[in-house]
Amino acid sequence: MGTGLYSIGVSGITAAQLGLLATEHNVVNANTPGYSRQRTVQATNIAVNTGAGAIGQGVHVQTIERMYDQYVTNQVSSAQTQVSELDSYYSQIKQIDSMLADATAGLSPALQAFFSGAQQVASNPSLLPARQLMISSAETLTARFQMLDARLVDMNEEINGRMVDAVAQVNTYASLIADVNQKIVIAQSSYGQPPNDLLDQRDLMVNELNKLVRVSTTSNSDGSFNVFIGSGQQLVVGSTVQEMTAKASAADPTRIAIGIKTAAGAQELPEYLITGGQLGGLVSFRAESLDTVTNEIGRVATSFALTMNAQHALGQNLQGQIAGDPGFVGGIFTLSAPKIIGNVYNSGSGSMTASFNAPTAPTAPSFSGNFFTDLNPSDYQVAFGAGGAYTVTRLSDNQSVASGVGAGAVSFDGLTLNIAAVGNNGDKFKLQPFSEIARNIAVDPRVSADPRLIAAAAPVQVTQGIANTGSMKISQGVVGVGYTAPAAGSPIALSVNSTSLQGVPGAWTAVYSDGTQVPSSGNIPLVNGTATLASFTFNNMSFAVTGNPPAAGSDSFTVQRNTNGVQDGRNAVLFAKLQTENTTAGGTATYQSSYARMVADNGIRTREAKVQLDAQTVVLSQAQATRESLSGVNLDEEAANMIKYQQAYQASSKILEIGNKLFDTILALG
Numbered sequence: 328m329g330t331g332l333y334s335i336g337v338s339g340i341t342a343a344q345l346g347l348l349a350t351e352h353n354v355v356n357a358n359t360p361g362y363s364r365q366r367t368v369q370a371t372n373i374a375v376n377t378g379a380g381a382i383g384q385g386v387h388v389q390t391i392e393r394m395y396d397q398y399v400t401n402q403v404s405s406a407q408t409q410v411s412e413l414d415s416y417y418s419q420i421k422q423i424d425s426m427l428a429d430a431t432a433g434l435s436p437a438l439q440a441f442f443s444g445a446q447q448v449a450s451n452p453s454l455l456p457a458r459q460l461m462i463s464s465a466e467t468l469t470a471r472f473q474m475l476d477a478r479l480v481d482m483n484e485e486i487n488g489r490m491v492d493a494v495a496q497v498n499t500y501a502s503l504i505a506d507v508n509q510k511i512v513i514a515q516s517s518y519g520q521p522p523n524d525l526l527d528q529r530d531l532m533v534n535e536l537n538k539l540v541r542v543s544t545t546s547n548s549d550g551s552f553n554v555f556i557g558s559g560q561q562l563v564v565g566s567t568v569q570e571m572t573a574k575a576s577a578a579d580p581t582r583i584a585i586g587i588k589t590a591a592g593a594q595e596l597p598e599y600l601i602t603g604g605q606l607g608g609l610v611s612f613r614a615e616s617l618d619t620v621t622n623e624i625g626r627v628a629t630s631f632a633l634t635m636n637a638q639h640a641l642g643q644n645l646q647g648q649i650a651g652d653p654g655f656v657g658g659i660f661t662l663s664a665p666k667i668i669g670n671v672y673n674s675g676s677g678s679m680t681a682s683f684n685a686p687t688a689p690t691a692p693s694f695s696g697n698f699f700t701d702l703n704p705s706d707y708q709v710a711f712g713a714g715g716a717y718t719v720t721r722l723s724d725n726q727s728v729a730s731g732v733g734a735g736a737v738s739f740d741g742l743t744l745n746i747a748a749v750g751n752n753g754d755k756f757k758l759q760p761f762s763e764i765a766r767n768i769a770v771d772p773r774v775s776a777d778p779r780l781i782a783a784a785a786p787v788q789v790t791q792g793i794a795n796t797g798s799m800k801i802s803q804g805v806v807g808v809g810y811t812a813p814a815a816g817s818p819i820a821l822s823v824n825s826t827s828l829q830g831v832p833g834a835w836t837a838v839y840s841d842g843t844q845v846p847s848s849g850n851i852p853l854v855n856g857t858a859t860l861a862s863f864t865f866n867n868m869s870f871a872v873t874g875n876p877p878a879a880g881s882d883s884f885t886v887q888r889n890t891n892g893v894q895d896g897r898n899a900v901l902f903a904k905l906q907t908e909n910t911t912a913g914g915t916a917t918y919q920s921s922y923a924r925m926v927a928d929n930g931i932r933t934r935e936a937k938v939q940l941d942a943q944t945v946v947l948s949q950a951q952a953t954r955e956s957l958s959g960v961n962l963d964e965e966a967a968n969m970i971k972y973q974q975a976y977q978a979s980s981k982i983l984e985i986g987n988k989l990f991d992t993i994l995a996l997g
Contacts, residue, residue, distance in 0.1 A: 331375075331382070332986030338385030339979030342369055345388045346972040350965050357960040361531030363393040364960050365523055393523040394958045400530060403954050406947035408537040408603035413940040415489075415608025417933070419482070420616045424933040426478055427620070427926045434627070434922050437471040440464045442906040448783050449899035452892075453645075458778035465659060465770045472628050476765035479621050486609050486617065487583040493539050493605050494573035494585065500536045501554065501568045504529060508551035509566040515550045541603025557600030560587050577671045578708075578757045585610070616929060622704035622723075623925040625761025628768045630911040631918050632660035633686045634698040635902055641806050642782030642898030643889050649786040649812060656773050656780045663767035665742065665760040667709075677711060677750025681758055684741050685808075687914065692836045692844060692864040694807040697908035702741040707758040715749035719758075783899035784892030786812045787868060792883035798874035799823055801884050803897065810867035818887035823876050827852050828863065835865040 346367045356362040368389045374381035427433055444461035451457045507529045514522035529552060536542050536554070545553045547565060554563035561569045572593040576584035585601050586593040601610045636658030640650055648655040665681040689696040705723035712718070719729040719739060728739040736745045742760055750756070774780045787804045801821070806812070813819050821830040827850040836846045839858035853860045853876055862871045868886075876882065889895060911921045 331384070332982055332989070335383070335385035336979050336982030336986060338372060338387060339982065340976060342367070342386045342388050343972045343976035343979055345391070347969065347976065349391055350968045350972060353960045354962065354965050354969075357962055357965075361527050361534065362960070363395045363523070363527050363530075363958040365391050365393050368392050390520055391523060393521070393526065395526075396954075396957055399950070399954050399957060400534075402950040403947070404534055404537045406943060406950045407534060408541045408607075409943045410940065410947045411538040411604045412541075412602070412608040412611070413936060413943055415605045416612045417608075417936040417940050419486070419609070419612045420929065420933050420936055422482065423479075423616055423620055424930055426475070427929055432471075432474070433926070434471055434475065434624070435919055437464075437468040438631075438906070438919055438922075441468045442903055445899060445903035445906075448781060449896040449903050452783040452896035452899055453894055455778055458645075458781050458783075461781065462770060462775055462778055466775065469660070469768050469770055472624065472765040472768050475624055476621075476763075479617065479624075480766070482617060483581065483613070486613050490583045490585065490606060490609055491573040493609070494571045497536065497539050497562075497606075498568070498570045500532050500539070501563050501570070504532050504536070504552065504554060504563050505566045505568045507532070508563070512549045512551050512566075521550075537604055539604045540601065540606040557596060557602075560596065560600070578755065579668055579759075580671075582613075616932060618706070619704065620925060620929060621765075622706070622761045623921070625764035626702050626704040627911065627918055627921050627925075628765045629662060629683060629702060629761060630686070630700040630921075632658070632662050632768060633683060633700055634905055634910045635659055637686050637688065637698045637808070638898070638902040638905060639782050641786070641808070641810070641901075643784040643786045643892045643895070644782045645779035645784075645893065647890070647892055649782075649888070655782075656771055657782075658771060659774055659781070661767075661769050661771050663763050665758060666762050668757045668759065670755040670757070673750060673754040673756075675711070675751030675754045676748055677746070677754050677756065678748045679709065679744060679746045679756065681742055681744050681760065683760070684738060684743055686910075688808040691807060691867065692838050692869055693862060694805045694864075694867075694869045697905055697910060697914075699908075699910045699914035700741050701913045702760070702911070704761065705740075706760075706762075707740075707742075709744065709746075709756040709758060711750040711752060711754045713752045717746070717749065719744065781899075783897075784889055784895035785897040786810070786889055787886060788889045788891065788895075789870065790885045790887070792885075795877070795882035796880065797823070797877035797882050799876050799882060800873050802871040802873075804868050804870045804886070807867040807869070812866075812868070812888050813886060815888050818885045821884040821886060822881045823853070823884070824881040825876050825878065826854075828860065828872075829881075831863065831865050833865060835863055838862045838864075 370389050372384035441464040444464035447457040448461050543555050551565045570588040572586040576582045584595045586595040640657035643649045686698040686700045705721050708720045715733045721728045729737045734746045789801050829850045837851045839855045840861045841858035
């Protein structure tokens with residue numbers, strides 16, 4: 328009887344002692360990150376069967392259990408990786424939003440100042456200070472483009488640095504998880520019990536890993552974890568680590584690409600596989616905002632320079648020079664060529680260049696309207712197949728825009744690609760039309776040095792005979808691309824009688840008041856059916872006709888090269904007018920509306936990121952609260968448990984005391 332009392336009492340003391348130890352462990356780890364509350368799981372010892380029935384033999388502790396739910400933990404990890412991704416994304420995109428929307432540092436004020444300067448030249452073409460003001464505002468505008476590009480380049484370098492740092496942290500956590508995996512396997516195989524603190528450490532490291540990149544896990548039968556990224560790329564398998572890499576992209580050395588280290592070397596991962604966490608946010612920001620803004624600003628700069636230069640080239644400068652004359656400068660602005668990068672894994676000797684197509688020009692017979700470009704704010708990939716076949720893919724929407732076989736030129740999206748030598752099967756090239764445009768746009772140094780070279784005047788003029796008797800007037804004329812002005816000192820003499828306009832050289836196109844167009848040569852009839860002559864075009868020059876011819880005899884007009892360009896601002900009016908014309912996006916948007924749309928789109932993405940971040944932060948808080956309700960340490964509850972186990976310990980000690988007295992009594996009877 329004494330032995331039974333002793334064994335039951337000792338079992339109770341042992342159980343109470345373990346309960347006290349678990350409670351004390353909870354209390355001191357109440358503020359330990361990732362700690363899960365632990366408790367003892369008790370069970371009765373095997374009873375002894377007697378004639379009087381089964382006699383219990385006390386209690387034992389089966390295990391020390393941690394209060395843990397895999398599904399709740401997964402919810403916390405999932406919410407955490409999304410919060411980290413959105414936080415990383417938002418912290419970057421709000422910088423671009425602030426830069427673009429700044430009322431003083433943005434592009435809009437500089438554009439406005441430039442066109443104000445152009446309007447001053449149109450109003451006062453003979454004043455050198457007005458021309459110098461236009462050049463100064465042009466230089467300010469190009470400096471603004473360069474400043475925006477420099478900030479975007481800095482952000483790209485910052486993204487690269489953050490990605491390298493994040494990958495280093497990922498590899499550190501992966502190594503720690505593999506190390507803990509090994510310890511867990513040893514502990515479980517040695518004692519047959521879960522090593523709770525090690526399990527908590529591993530869960531905490533997986534959660535920290537999710538802050539860097541989204542990972543998924545699977546469990547092995549030995550208690551170890553496997554950790555995967557992307558669509559199943561191995562990061563940790565048991566105690567083996569597959570390191571991630573952050574190196575210059577094979578397609579673009581200015582960008583850091585994420586990869587996995589293999590026996591054959593670093594394998595670059597597609598960006599769409601890098602999701603969640605800080606890395607996912609950085610990759611998404613770069614693709615959705617940084618690249619988009621860089622290309623859009625480059626497109627605006629390109630469209631602005633091309634269209635301004637095209638209209639400027641149709642004018643006459645203050646020295647009387649026009650297109651084709653020595654010393655005439657057709658373009659105010661200079662641009663760099665589109666950038667082409669060969670993939671580092673190319674095995675062939677393919678080579679190519681690219682150029683911007685001339686903007687679409689106003690067409691005959693009126694040459695009214697404006698220049699515009701059809702550029703798309705995107706990078707392109709040129710991929711070679713067998714036999715020199717190639718395909719050009721627009722990377723913004725992954726649409727094929729051109730294809731062909733062999734060397735030669737191909738045009739698409741306002742660009743011309745000149746393939747000098749084809750690549751081998753599998754070779755790839757990246758075409759970046761706009762990546763360096765804003766960085767390199769500048770005012771032509773010849774124009775900067777001599778404001779007289781601004782071609783503010785029109786190249787032709789029309790004078791009427793002083794003896795004319797009719798009311799017919801012929802306008803000063805508008806020239807189009809490829810015009811041929813009369814040679815200096817060789818004017819074209821026109822005459823008009825009651826029935827026709829005579830003296831127009833070569834082929835012409837007449838436009839009548841009902842819209843009818845009649846191409847021909849020789850004399851131009853003044854009437855076509857019931858319609859009267861409204862305008863006529865020859866040598867890519869268009870002239871409007873108003874009024875009535877003389878009733879008798881003939882009136883004379885002279886078309887000649889402009890000899891009064893000092894006070895003429897007709898061409899300046901046209902290039903100043905480009906401010907409000909649809910010059911970009913295939914003739915559907917102005918310079919400023921394209922820029923404003925980019926600012927608005929980026930602002931919308933910024934706002935969406937902030938709203939999603941706030942919402943996901945709430946989801947994370949709720950998931951963490953759910954986990955804490957199960958796994959967190961409640962000090963009040965643990966204090967109550969201490970009292971409970973203290974009393975249990977004391978009660979079990981009383982059993983030993985009673986057993987000792989009974990044993991002494993038996994000895995006394997002997």
